[in-house]
Amino acid sequence: MGCGFMEERLYMRSFPLYDRRLWLLAASCLLALVLGCLALPVDWALRAVMGGGYWFSFCTLGLWIWVIWDWIAHASNGFELRRALPLAPMALVLCVGLVWQAQETHGFKVLADESLLLGTSQGLHMDRQVGYPVRATDVQGPFQILQAVLDKRPFFYPFLVSLVHDLTGYRSTNPFWLNTLLSFVFLGGLYAVGCKVGGKKEGGVLLVLLAGGLPLLAQQATGGGFELLNLTLATGWWWLVMRYLESPDNRSQDALVLTSVLLASTRYESVLFLVPTALVLALAWWREGRVVFRWPTWVAPLLLLPMFWLNRAFSANHRLWEMQSLGADSPFALKYFTSNLGHALAYFFSFDGYQPNSPFLAFLGLLALPIFFLWGQRVLRACASADGTELGLVVGALGPLAVTGLMMIYFWGQFDHPVIHRLSLPTQLLMLVAIAAVTGKVLKLPQRGWSWLLALAIISLACWSLPVMAKNAYGRDYSPGVAMAWRREFLAQRPERDFLMLDRDSTFWITERVAATPVLQAMERKTGLIFHLRNHSFSAMYVFQTFDVEPETGVLKILPEDDLGPDFELEPITEKRVQTLRLSRFSRIVSIREGGEVVSRQDFIRPVPQGVMKPSEQEAAKRAYLDRWVKELP
Structure with a gap:
């Protein structure tokens, strides 16, 4: 007992507080906290995330790849592939993974999270901006995002998906x-x-x-x-913690620290892994009696700046917690x-x-x-x-x-x-x-x-x-997931995708390169809808709505967030039960009433005689029409 006590005293005396590199790391952490939590106003922080988030993720991933490669190249055992991954375990991993793929179908499992993550990846792919689209069009030829909103979710997973888009082409x-x-x-x-x-x-x-x-x-x-990415990084992080404390060196430390940064950038609560990471470094330095340090470890705290900025926006808006849905305070x-x-x-x-x-x-x-x-x-x-x-x-x-x-x-x-x-x-x-x-x-x-x-x-x-x-x-017990799968079925039956969809979950349609707008915004821009209905801007205008069934009378009660109001005449196309006493319906907009005017949809526009226009006049008329077309988008 006495020897153990003396041994710990010796370790305590040898903790390298005098090492300048330790204070340099502390200064880097302090700088990250000041820049992330104090220096920028909330509005500036939002702009910094939207405009710079892609490049922070790009640099972080690039640095992580270099660190892992450098670590493997200098590892004492050479990381021989045959020794690390023998054939029998590889076959087991392959079989289990294939069983998962055989038993489940590809699709969104959690409606809100996954469609918004895909939308964010689309914005990163097309514009290098962090945010999911809520309005989009292809009136000028290429598909364009007209309005994007910063999501509260960390965006490292959407960033990886955007890289897949970059390398293989955009696919939902x-x-x-x-x-x-x-x-x-x-x-x-x-x-x-x-x-x-x-x-x-x-x-x-x-x-x-x-x-x-x-x-x-x-x-x-x-x-x-992003759950599987989070779990994969957490598993790798845990392995690196054990490997680092076995034999601390600067390369394995860099791999551990950068992995913890990626983990903190994947899910909200994964930022908690930074605390045991810091504890691991302190334990290793204490046990070794020296500071293990290279420049990637010093840079790592600054790579967390987008997460600090995003958290400020999230904390400032308590509605994003969605506590009202469960009546929590x-x-x-x-x-x-x-x-x-x-x-x-x-x-x-x-x-x-x-x-x-x-x-x-x-x-x-x-x-x-x-x-x-x-x-x-x-x-x-x-x-x-x-x-x-x-x-x-x-x-x-x-x-x-x-x-x-x-x-x-x-x-x-x-x-x-x-x-x-x-x-x-x-x-x-x-x-x-x-x-x-x-x-x-x-x-x-x-x-x-x-x-x-x-x-x-x-x-x-x-x-x-x-x-x-x-x-x-x-x-099948999760009705939003069933409704999302039905949206995919509806879309598969209309491969031309030249229609406008009104849906409170407009992001799904935009990620499928279909012009879409939320129901609430469409109601506020009814004049624009009338303009496009009159001018046949789209082959059709559809609306997706959800109803609850009154069990005593069988009467359908529309969800308030899906109600377009009495000025819209709708023609039901198809409906489906997504849950007991709940069904969803696709309808076509037939006419819209504005004041005393009723604008109805016609299958074909009747031609009328007109004079011959010069090419320059035709081009000017086309430009004027397109300008108004965009302005009137719902």
Whole structure:
């Protein structure tokens, strides 16, 4: 006991506070905080994000690629591909990833998030501006975004999608293919973490099988959201934490720090991973008695400026929290903890197929977590002399643990809600790693024990997960997702795409290169709609509306945000039930009333005799018409 105390005293005395590079890093962090939180007014911060966000992401990704490449090139083991990724695990990763693709269809899984992320990627691709489109047209030939709005969501994922657009051409399905690729990368990273934590390849195989049996991951692997990118980066970050504390050096440190920056730029709450990253650096320098430092680590805090600016805009507008939808009065509070914990247990142990869960994973995870935390306390108490991998494993757990704690006090942290399922993924990553740690480092299972666990994981995958994925009840229970799929069906039947769509979710249509405008804005610009209806600017004008069915009378009640008012005469085209007592309908605008005038749509314009115009007169008339055409857009 005395020797251990003296050893820790020696380490404390050797912490390199005198190193100028440490103070240089502190100055960089302080500069980032001042520029991000104090120096710019909110309006300027918004402009800085919209105009400079693309280039910040471009530089961050480029620097991260260089750092990773430099680290691999100088790694002592050379990172031989055959040793790092043997054929059998690669085949397992491929099979599990293909099962996900076979069981789910490509499409938006969470309506608001994914369509807006695609819209932001479209703006980054076309204009290098951060923001999702709300009005667009192709009147002058090329498709143009007329109005874009800055989204509250971090934009690193849309930036990656925009790169896919740049390299392969714009397609609204590109996010689905990016997530398909990320699903294989995630499974490969999870296998690497499982091998390192479990101490043998069976640990990696177990984690891949357990993850493969989680329907929520299959859903995200075929959707257009940023959850899988966030999970992939978190998995890689955790592996880098363990690798760095094993043998601290400047290249692995740069890789860790830049990965944490990308992670913080992917989801709101992932900024919490910056705290354990800083703790890891401090622990490594303390244990080594020296500062490990290169210029990428110094630059990293400044690369977070767009996230600081975006957060200022988000914090200034409390309506963006959407608390009114649930009647909440604060976004975070301890009073939500008990309720959210109950919802989490309802999600983890639901057996009706309406939750994309894995009860087997939840059972093992909740058994492993207390043991893992008790073992982790012992590792932290001996942090001066602890094994680097074990210390990195425990400190790395603080990231997903902090996110889990935040979700438990979040007003909308109900894991069993269709929109919120995905927020449980960091928690389930924590469970997965805890299972590998307990089996490999605490219990130190013999080979027979590993074999039994692997057999049970395969049985759970075959007997529970695959049937649940096949039924897909959890996907069909989410009415906005059903409505979005129906929009795609409607669009597929009209490949000419020369119509105008009025829809409160106008971004979806714009990402499909269809002229569109929100319903509310169309009502405010009724004169413009009349102009275009009279002049046959579009082959048709459609409106998408949603109705609730009164169960006693069967009367349809339109949602207020979809109501165009009595001045619009609509002709229903088709309708579909998207949920019990709720249906959606496509209608054609037949006529519009403005004052005493009624303008009706005609299938064909009747020609009238006219004089011959000179070419210059025709060109001038065309320019004047186009100018007014754009001004009158709804």
